[in-house]
Amino acid sequence: MYKNNLPQAIPDPIETVMAFILKEARKVFAIWVLVGIKGLKLYATMELFRTNSACDTALPFEEDQISSFTISKEYSEIVFLIAGKEPFCDEDHIYDFCQKQWEFCAPVFDCKKDNHDLNESAILPFTEKHLTTANEGAFGQVLKYTIHNRHINTTGLMPHPQYVAVKKIKLETQNDPKINIAGWEKEVRALWKMRELRQKHIVKFITAFRRGMDEHYLIMEWADGGNLRNLWENFRQPLTANLVKDAFKQLLGLSEALDQVHNPRAQSANGHFRHGDLKPENILWFKDPTDKRKIGILKIGDWGLAKQHQDFTQIRTKQTTTGFGTRRYEPPEEETIKDNNLVVPDAQTVLGRIVRKRSRLYDVWAMGCIWLEFLIWLMYGHDGLTRFNRSFKNGRSDVVCFYEIDDKDVARVHRVAKQWMDHMAQDPVCEVGKTALGNLLELVRSRLLVVKLPDGFGTIINLPSQPGTNIDISTTPEHIIDLPPSGSASSSIIVPQINVVEAGPVDEVLPATLESFVPKPPLSTGGRRARSDDLFK
Known part of the structure; x- marks a missing residue:
């Protein structure tokens, strides 16, 4: 009906405007309708937008942008010919358009x-x-x-x-x-x-x-299971061969991921990363939708502290500036490396912490802490893991790390962690050289939770010359450390049937029975902490 009211001076214009609306300006048209423009003024407004090539792809518009249309020659002609010589796009209408346009501009x-x-x-x-x-x-x-x-x-x-x-x-x-x-x-x-x-x-x-x-x-x-801490709390399964295989697949996958981050193979890679804040809360749990008895997939997340280095030295002379971390899983060098160039000379404190350098070995120590907790959870369940963490606290309110510093500034693996590992090694399901759990424990003890750093990394203050030397725990009452009873691992594995075999390739599909899945004990690193790529040698 509007067509009959249009001035004859414009030859059949409504088809042109309608084609513009249908093909290019549906959103613009809807916004003006929402603003309240109708009748010939709506037609005139759309003609104005058409003549200025202002279509949906140009959204969102600025107020000044639309106002510029109203001072154009085209606007004057449209006002004269169509809108009864009355302005049809005033400041209030333009403001309303710019406010309401966001309802049509949700991003993809x-x-x-x-x-x-x-x-x-x-x-x-x-x-x-x-x-x-x-x-x-x-x-x-x-x-x-x-x-x-x-x-x-x-x-x-x-x-x-x-x-x-x-x-x-x-x-x-x-x-x-x-x-x-x-x-x-x-x-x-x-x-x-x-x-x-x-x-x-x-x-x-x-x-x-x-x-x-x-x-x-x-x-x-989105990780539907939460994180690794949630898995330990909520995934209640007895220690079976299938659970061990499932867990080892995930630990192997996490190791491969960390190694790939530390040592990228792609020719296009221009540097390597380290995570800098590994902890159970930053390992996310994606449940298996097909089988509730399986762990699912564990993935490393929260790369907020990740740092890329362009060279591959274990530690750099140029200071890095990562400022945050989780005390519980940080390595001893966070405290002990003070007398060399590893502390930023004019460092600022961030949340009460001095900014220090972090290398890839930072991640290796943290992974050792996580693996030990994972192993305790496998053997003794969530209750056992709670006892382990409670033994560290011993009434203290501050965060306790997996290492401790004595009065001579000597760093060693924390006595609680050491005694738990010694105790676990006596459990039949954790026998080194005969069970997968035992060899995992030996890997943690001899290559991950190791204070002494690889050659060329740096010097730990007053580090004892004999690797493996630990604080004397003979004066520490066993009830304070709260060890689980001997042989108390909740297991349905028949230990005598487990035989030692050589480890297969990294990408080998895990066998159906635990008896044929017992990796060989880890190779020695001379009492020094392993690098991520060492774990596959």
Whole structure:
């Protein structure tokens, strides 16, 4: 009916405008309808946008941008010919358009783009925010969201996800928000590099986005099980051959992931990374949807402290600036290396901690701590792991590490950890050289939880010359350390049937029975801590 009211000076214009709306400007048309423009003024407005090539792909618009249309020659002609010589696109209408346009501009997050810069008014395409919180670290909190299926593209990366993990970077941690913005940009770069490795046991990074100047987010795959700590608490299964095989597959996968991060094989790799904050909370648990008796997949996440180095020395003369970490799983050199160039001369304290260097061996020690806890959980369950951690505390309120420093500044493996490992070695299911659990324990004792560093790394203050020397625990009452009863591992494994065989290739499929899956004891490293690639020799 509007066509009959149009001035005859414009030859059949409505078909042209309708074609523009249907092919190029459906959103623009809907926004003006929402603003309340109708009749000939709606037609005139769409004609104005058409003549200025202002279509859906140009959204969002700035107010000044639309205002510039109204001072054009085209606007004057349209006002004269169509709108009854009355302005039809005033300041109030333009303001309303710019406010309501965000309801039509929800972004599509594409995994092929590492970052999306959004306007502070942008409406995010999340349809539900779940109460579940995955983790909260020094730099941000991770939440579970349902995302609209047409607003995420993960082609070539992973199946289309229903849920995603969204990490909002906290800016209130530091007085200078630039520190946190730099941390966000660093994590984006690290996550992008980690994704290029295509490693099964590294959490998949989807993309990142920034909304305005103050909100910074990361989007990753959602771990439905939580983290490794949650697995230890909630996955209650007796110690069977199948559970041991399942656990070893995951430990092997985590080791391969760490080795690939430390020592990238790709020719395009221009440096190597280390994680810097390995702990059970940063190893995420993806449940097996087909079999509740299986662990599922464990993946290393939270690369907020990851640091890339362009050379492959074990420690560098140039100071690094990683400022956060978890006391419980940090190695003894965090405390003992003080008298050489490893402390930043003019270092600032971050959250009360002095900024220090971290090498790849930092990750190796942390992995040793995690593996020991994993082994205790396998043998004695969550209750046994709770006893182990309680033995460390012994009434103390502060965080206790897996090492201790005596009054002579000598670092050694903590007496509680040592006595537990000695006790476990006496258990029939953990016999070194005859069982997989025993050889895993020996790997932890002789190559991971080792204070002495590899040659060329540095000097530990007053390190005893004999590796393996430990603090005398003869004066430590056994009831304080709270060891489990001898032979108390909850096992259905028939120990005498387990035979020692040579280990197969790293990528070998695990056999169906535990009897044929007993890797050989680890090779000696001369009493020094192993590197990640040493674990496969």
